[in-house]
Amino acid sequence: MTARDGEIDRRDFIRGRIAPGAPPDRDRPGGLLYIASAVVTARAEDCAEVARHIAAMPGTEVHAINGTKIIVVIESEDSGEIGSRLTEMALLDRVFSANLVFEQIEPLDPPGVG
Template identity: 45%
Template structure:
């Protein structure tokens, strides 16, 4: 049987002091991105998508946001599910 995969990763984003709220606002606009914690100019997010490429693209978009110093993926999990053939 073929498999479908769902990718889930976590990332830590470091932001310039004073830019935390602006970055949080921009992150809320990204599909498949959920903020789980903030503190000391750092943001922990979970990113979900159909493949590693999508996760990488979202991480790159986060890294390019105004006020972001760095965005680093910490962990990735691939949830594989069997797909019934029709």
């Protein structure tokens, strides 16, 4: 299904191309930075070990451990990397789930710079 004229295509929106006819990410000057947060759940006694594994992954930062939940921030210049990293977390031993909570897309270069 395609978007009608003047409407935003869902896939384009997800990829950060919210304006009709906006260039793909790779053609955008300066590129984009994808920032996502996730909650990973594991048994409380396993959280510290799981958090160490997550913190060792590229582009990830563990912000907190609260009981059975590990709060993680993931950053990448490739939107697919966010999903890959989340899947990698979900497949770790002793992890029950890894869920995306929030995703934001930011230009790498501030407006007017370039």
